[in-house]
Amino acid sequence: MNIPENLKFTKDHEYVIVDGNVAVVGVTDYAQGELGDIIFVDFTKSVGDSVAVNDVVCSIEAVKTVSEVFSPLSGKITEVNSGINDAASKVNSDPYGDGWLFKIEVANPAELDALMDAAAYKVLLG
Secondary structure, eight states, rough: OOOOOTTOTTTTSSEEEETTTEEEEOHHHHHHHHSEOOOOOOOOOOOOOEEOOTTTEEEEEEEEEEEEEEEEEEEEEEEEEEGGGGTTHHHOOTTTTOOEEEEEEOOGGGGGGGGGGGHHHHHOOO
């Protein structure tokens, strides 16, 4: 299982990569493995929408289940990976690369402190 050291993580198995004041969000390698073959991502939020921590941004439909993806941070959605539905399997094959889900302009950088580092995420997974 791949748990990159440079990322932040949530208890809901989302990851965050911060670049300046923009955060890229996706589901972890662990999450995609638990979901199984992903076939569709349904975005309930759009570019320009404001979100708060724990707001649902999208749901991931896999062969065996549907799972909601929550915003790990407050801010404004700046981009959604709209191409993901042409190749939803990228969430499985490249969750930390082409399989990202959305980007947020971070409103409160202090919220990053509530996220786990890689070591804490490994402990969560056991």
